Every structure is written in C-alpha cells, then in structure tokens.
Amino acid sequence: xxxxxxxxxxxxxxxxxxxxxxxxxxxxxxxxxxxxxxxxxxxxxxxxxxxxxxxxxxxxxxxxxxxxxxxxxxxxxxxxxxxxxxxxxxxxxxxxxxxxxxxxxxxxxxxxxxxxxxxxxxxxxxxxxxxxxxxxxxxxxxxxxxxxxxxxxxxxxxxxxxxxxxxxxxxxxxxxxxxxxxxxxxxxxxxxxxxxxxxxxxxxxx
Amino acid sequence: xxxxxxxxxxxxxxxxxxxxxxxxxxxxxxxxxxxxxxxxxxxxxxxxxxxxxxxxxxxxxxxxxxxxxxxxxxxxxxxxxxxxxxxxxxxxxxxxxxxxxxxxxxxxxxxxxxxxxxxxxxxxxxxxxxxxxxxxxxxxxxxxxxxxxxxxxxxxxxxxxxxxxxxxxxxxxxxxxxxxxxxxxxxxxxxxxxxxxxxxxxxxxxxxxxxxxxxxxxxxxxxxxxxxxxxxxxxxxxxxxxxxxxxxxxxxxxxxxxxxxxxxxxx
Numbered sequence: 001x002x003x004x005x006x007x008x009x010x011x012x013x014x015x016x017x018x019x020x021x022x023x024x025x026x027x028x029x030x031x032x033x034x035x036x037x038x039x040x041x042x043x044x045x046x047x048x049x050x051x052x053x054x055x056x057x058x059x060x061x062x063x064x065x066x067x068x069x070x071x072x073x074x075x076x077x078x079x080x081x082x083x084x085x086x087x088x089x090x091x092x093x094x095x096x097x098x099x100x101x102x103x104x105x106x107x108x109x110x111x112x113x114x115x116x117x118x119x120x121x122x123x124x125x126x127x128x129x130x131x132x133x134x135x136x137x138x139x140x141x142x143x144x145x146x147x148x149x150x151x152x153x154x155x156x157x158x159x160x161x162x163x164x165x166x167x168x169x170x171x172x173x174x175x176x177x178x179x180x181x182x183x184x185x186x187x188x189x190x191x192x193x194x195x196x197x198x199x200x201x202x203x204x205x206x
Numbered sequence: 207x208x209x210x211x212x213x214x215x216x217x218x219x220x221x222x223x224x225x226x227x228x229x230x231x232x233x234x235x236x237x238x239x240x241x242x243x244x245x246x247x248x249x250x251x252x253x254x255x256x257x258x259x260x261x262x263x264x265x266x267x268x269x270x271x272x273x274x275x276x277x278x279x280x281x282x283x284x285x286x287x288x289x290x291x292x293x294x295x296x297x298x299x300x301x302x303x304x305x306x307x308x309x310x311x312x313x314x315x316x317x318x319x320x321x322x323x324x325x326x327x328x329x330x331x332x333x334x335x336x337x338x339x340x341x342x343x344x345x346x347x348x349x350x351x352x353x354x355x356x357x358x359x360x361x362x363x364x365x366x367x368x369x370x371x372x373x374x375x376x377x378x379x380x381x382x383x384x385x386x387x388x389x390x391x392x393x394x395x396x397x398x399x400x401x402x403x404x405x406x407x408x409x410x411x412x413x414x415x416x417x418x419x420x421x422x423x424x425x426x427x428x429x430x431x432x433x434x435x436x437x438x439x440x441x442x443x444x445x446x447x448x449x450x451x452x453x454x455x456x457x458x459x460x461x462x463x464x465x466x467x468x469x470x471x472x473x
Contacts (some may be wrong), residue, residue, distance in 0.1 A: 004259075005253075005262055009258060176257045177254050177258070178257040179262060180261060181281065183264055183268075186265050186268050190268050193272065194272070201283070202284065205284065
C-alpha cells in the first residue's frame with residue numbers, strides 16, 4: 001500500500017504525467033469550447049434554438065448562452081478557448097517530446113492562463129448566482145481549465161519559471177513533493193461541487 | 207576540529223535551503239560531511255513522506271466524504287421528491303398498491319368527458335375493485351363560463367372533491383352519476399340540490415351531500431385546474447396510463463380496459 005502510494009507519487013511528479021494531464025485537459029477544454037462556439041452560432045441565428053444541453057430549468061446552456069456574460073467582449077467567450085487551448089496543447093505535446101521552453105515563455109503562458117482561469121471562474125459565478133442556470137459544457141470548461149492551470153502551475157513552480165526567490169521556490173517545491181497542490185485542487189473542486197449542490201440541490205435533477 | 211564543525215553547520219544550512227542541489231561546493235567536502243548531508247536528506251525525505259501520507263489520506267478522505275455526503279443527502283431526497291412529485295391535487299381512488307395508475311383529467315361540463323365515462327365507467331370500476339387500477343382524478347373547471355354564470359364545473363367539482371376525499375368508495379359511482387344525463391354545455395347545469403340528489407343516489411351519505419352547497423373545495427378546484435394546465439394538459443378528457451398518454455379510442459367500450467391489460471402484461 002505504502003509502496004503503491006510512493007509509486008503514484010513518483011509518477012505524479014513526472015513530466016509525462018504532468019504534461020499528459022495538461023494535454024488531455026486542454027483537449028477537453030477545446031472540445032467544450034468548440035461545442036459552445038457552435039451553439040453560440042445557433043443561438044445567434046435563433047435565440048430560442050433548442051440545444052441538446054438544455055436539460056431542465058437549471059441545467060441549460062441556452063439560458064447561459066444568450067446572457068450578456070456569455071459574450072462579454074463582444075463575441076462568444078468560447079472563441080477565447082478555441083484560441084488559447086491549442087497553444088496549451090502545443091506546449092504540452094512539445095514538452096512531452098522533451099522540448100524545454102524558455103522560462104520567460106512559460107511565465108507568459110502562466111500569466112495568460114491565470115487570466116483565463118479567473119475569467120472561467122467569473123463566468124461560473126455569474127452563471128451560478130446571476131444567470132441562475134448552469135451549462136454542462138461551461139462546467140466542463142471550468143473543470144478542465146482548473147486542471148490545465150494546476151498542471152501548468154506545477155511545472156512552473158517546480159522549474160521556477162515564475163522567477164520566485166530561492167526560499168519561496170524551495171518552499172513551493174517542498175509543497176509539491178508533499179502533494180499539497182493536489183490537496184488544494186481536490187478541496188477547491190469539492191468546494192465548487194458543494195456550492196453547486198448547495199445552491200441548486202434537487203433542481204439539478206428536475 | 208572546531209573549524210570543521212562550523213563547516214558542517216554551513217553545509218547543513220545549505221542542505222535545508224537547496225534541497226536537491228545538495229552537492230556541497232565547499233572545499234572541505236569530506237566523506238564525513240557528505241554522509242552527514244545524506245543523513246539530513248534522508249531525514250527530510252522521511253519527514254516529507256510522513257506529510258505526504260497525511261496529505262494523501264486527507265485527499266482520499268475529502269473524496270470519500272464528498273461521495274458519502276452526496277449519497278446520504280441525495281438518495282433519500284430524490285426518493286422523497288419522487289413521492290412528493292405526485293400531484294397534490296390528484297384524487298386517488300383505489301388501492302395505493304395497484305400496479306396501474308390511470309390519470310383522468312376532466313371537467314364535469316365537458317361532453318366528451320361524459321362520453322368517455324359512459325363508455326369506460328363499468329370497466330374502470332371493475333378494475334379498481336379488482337385492485338388492478340388506481341384512478342387519479344384531476345379535476346378541472348375551465349368550462350365555468352359555459353353554464354350561464356352558475357359555474358357548474360366548479361360546483362360539480364366541489365362536490366366530487368368532497369366525496370373523493372371523505373367517501374372515496376362512492377367516488378366512482380358519483381362520478382358516473384354526474385355524467386348520466388349530463389347537462390349540456392351552455393345550460394345552467396345541475397343545481398346544488400340536484401348534485402346532492404345524485405350523490406345520495408350513488409350512496410354518498412346525507413351529511414356529506416348536505417355540505418356541497420357551502421362550496422368548501424372551491425380553492426382546491428381552482429388550484430387543481432391550474433396544476434393540470436401547468437402539467438401541460440390542454441384538453442379534457444386527458445387520460446394517462448402509468449404516466450403515458452392513452453392513445454386508444456377514449457369513447458370505445460373496452461378500449462381502456464385493453465390498454466390497462468396490456469400494461470399489466472408488459473410488466
């Protein structure tokens with residue numbers, strides 16, 4: 001049991017694991033963005049278009065899709081995902097092939113992706129508390145964005161691509177070795193799920 | 207010796223500050239100090255392993271607790287909702303354990319409801335008596351405007367609700383009694399006294415029949431009417447068998463019984 005845990009721990013710290021997680025999550029995010037973009041076009045043609053993901057009053061991408069929040073910058077948010085996720089996939093695939101990017105490049109990726117995560121969670125909270133409906137594809141984006149962010153941050157903390165001072169870098173590395181990052185992500189996602197259930201409860205299954 | 211000690215201290219400090227770059231660069235790196243460093247690293251690894259195990263247990267605990275909490279909360283809540291989902295305005299007649307539920311949405315002023323009842327009533331009564339069928343009556347009163355202002359739909363419904371709730375064993379008979387010689391749409395309908403008479407003929411007690419005129423169930427009737435519309439009912443009679451719309455001929459004797467028999471057989 002302990003040996004298995006240590007093996008899992010070693011695997012988790014490996015580049016293959018981290019970049020594979022990043023790549024798969026980014027692919028999921030890209031797929032969801034693609035579906036949301038197609039839906040956005042359908043909704044632009046006909047705001048009452050019936051979408052496959054309109055399951056009930058609570059789980060409805062139509063309701064979310066026609067909100068102003070869904071095209072904050074004047075175009076569907078999902079277009080951003082279609083632009084950004086292929087970059088992440090490229091980084092992940094190249095890294096799996098042992099390419100190592102300059103620290104400044106990875107720092108830039110971290111900064112931009114952090115903005116993306118903030119935007120994704122802003123949308124999530126808008127959908128939860130303002131629009132009052134959740135869309136399955138958006139939730140998938142929220143989840144996969146979180147995972148991409150976690151893996152990107154893992155790499156950048158480990159390799160100190162964030163130009164942290166030595167002490168902070170060492171503390172971060174120790175945290176990663178002890179699995180604190182996984183704990184944070186799990187607690188975070190658990191909190192998100194708990195929030196959804198606390199807010200909507202049985203309405204999710206109506 | 208004293209010098210060596212201080213160097214070792216120095217190395218020790220470095221070992222803490224740069225964990226894996228533990229190769230000491232200092233000039234006096236003897237085998238002894240290297241051993242000391244390795245010992246420190248082992249200690250650190252042991253410490254981290256301990257924390258890591260704790261963290262892993264924590265993660266597993268969070269996930270398991272989440273799943274358990276979800277199940278503990280969700281399963282009974284869903285089960286409760288399923289039973290609560292039953293229309294509170296459904297007037298159930300028959301055994302609660304009957305394998306088939308027939309929902310009937312009706313308005314006593316609606317001629318086709320009468321035609322439906324006259325065609326199916328005897329089969330329905332037999333199926334209810336046999337414990338095969340439970341009928342959920344959903345009373346509507348949207349034809350109130352078709353009785354010259356006497357609101358016959360509501361008055362008849364009011365009486366039927368009273369009977370269904372308090373003397374349910376007489377409900378089917380009373381229901382049919384209201385549809386025998388049914389007053390035509392656009393007429394004044396039956397008077398309250400006539401409704402009470404038909405109730406008594408169907409076996410309803412005098413004391414209950416005497417309450418009809420006080421229209422105690424009018425609120426229930428209007429809410430039941432609204433609930434039926436909310437449920438998507440657009441015409442009467444609407445008949446469902448175990449929740450699925452009855453697609454047979456509503457007015458052909460035996461058609462409902464056949465559908466019920468088929469439903470029982472398919473179980």
